[in-house]
Amino acid sequence: MNSGALSTETALAVSNVSHAFGARKALDGVSFGIGAGDFTVLLGLNGAGKTTLFALVTGLYHSRDGSISVYGADLKSHYLKALARIGAVFQQSTLDLDLTVEQNMFYHAALHGIARSVAAPRITAELERLGLADRRKDKARNLSGGQRRRVELARALIHEPTLLLLDEPTVGLDIESRQFLLDHVRKLCAERGMAVLWATHLIDEADDNSKVVVLHKGKVLAAGSASEVIAGAGEATLRGAFDKLVGSAPAGKGKPQ
């Protein structure tokens, strides 16, 4: 579509979003943006509100306050247009374990209105890239945790999304699988100009080229490039900056650490 000015295009704009479950406020006035081609790490401890934010951005439910738009399409008024551009890997696996890898992929393709003849080569290509070509006919149940994650990533790419969302994708994976996933997604950013929002509580998953959003107890404490966040906190490393930001945030009744 629009080939020019990709780098300045806003892939995801979250503005002033708040959400509460009963009395518990999960998100409080959250605002940040992601540009096309950005690898953005959403950094936060458990309970920071990352999963709630993902549910809102994928339209599982709507926020009460504020607005979210994907490539200019508002999630409330242009819901379907926004969803068509999103690929998502949730924290909890969403594979149908009783179906084979291939059946899961075709099901996803159908749910995006893609014909089997169009989906088949894409499925082959994505599975090959992720080293899963030989597991194609296996039931999802028989795959390891790392393999399931890779299938989910491959599946999220079939409809060629331009915004990829991953919620704690490396949880429970060994070091090797974790690095593989991280490298692969970084490559997607660089090669396809895809915008990525990568939620994690592992600080070392952000490198110097990453954008960083620090989320703590439902509030954004800092956002920008890694170096900006580090400089803003007056620290030398991202870990130092994160600890300082989180440590100086007003203490709630959340978990310690």
Next chain:
Amino acid sequence: MRAAQYYRAFMGILQREALRWMGQRSRFVSALVRPLVWLGIFAAGFRFTLGLSIIEPYDTYIPYEVYIAPGLVAMIQLFNGMQSSLSMVYDREMGSMKTLMISPFPRWFLLLSKLMAGVAVSVVQVYMFLAIALAWDVSPPPLGYLEMLPALILSGLMLGALGLVLSSFIKQLENFAGVMNFVIFPMFFASSALNPLWRVKESSLWLYRIYSANPFTHAVELIRYAMYGQFNGLATGVVAGFLAVFMIAAVWGYDPGRGLIAKRGGPPE
């Protein structure tokens, strides 16, 4: 989204339902055995205590097995509707429901597709049951098998939509036993599936009113009449009405803005 894309999405949902159905042999077998137990054991015990006079739509005296066959057909559909709602709750707990919910189609379309896929499965089960029921002399006119198809689709949609509504209100899988006790059993027993309405009316007017208000009664009668090539206007109207009500409630329940998903406590953080 164009029509072809809607069609592909529907076929994808249908295919998944069929794959899951064929993969779960126990579910498949129990769905067939359950009505056959009723037909072979329960009905045999009652055939002498329950003299049936000639009632519509039958044109002769009929054995009890023949009387309860349409009720058992509706029971297959009731169980199927509840089964698919169970699988929706399961999917939600397991996360695979998200795959459906984040696809770029309107929620009502996704729910309706899911519903129709479930009905397609239940219709196949019904015809398999009727083939076996021939051994008990349950033999409606040959054309009846064809004429009951629209009735089966309508009643299947209504009972499936009820399942969808329940699935949007049920918080967790454990609560599903309650559905058995408070939905399936009362609906089945307080209907014309096992007792003709005129007999109920003879024994208690109050019970008769409950039976008549039960949507399942109308699903049974819709199927019973259609099976013998007759059209029951009242039953058709009531079943269609309840279908509309349940469908609206289900779409409301799954609406991302208003529904119950957002209010349900959120992620366990």
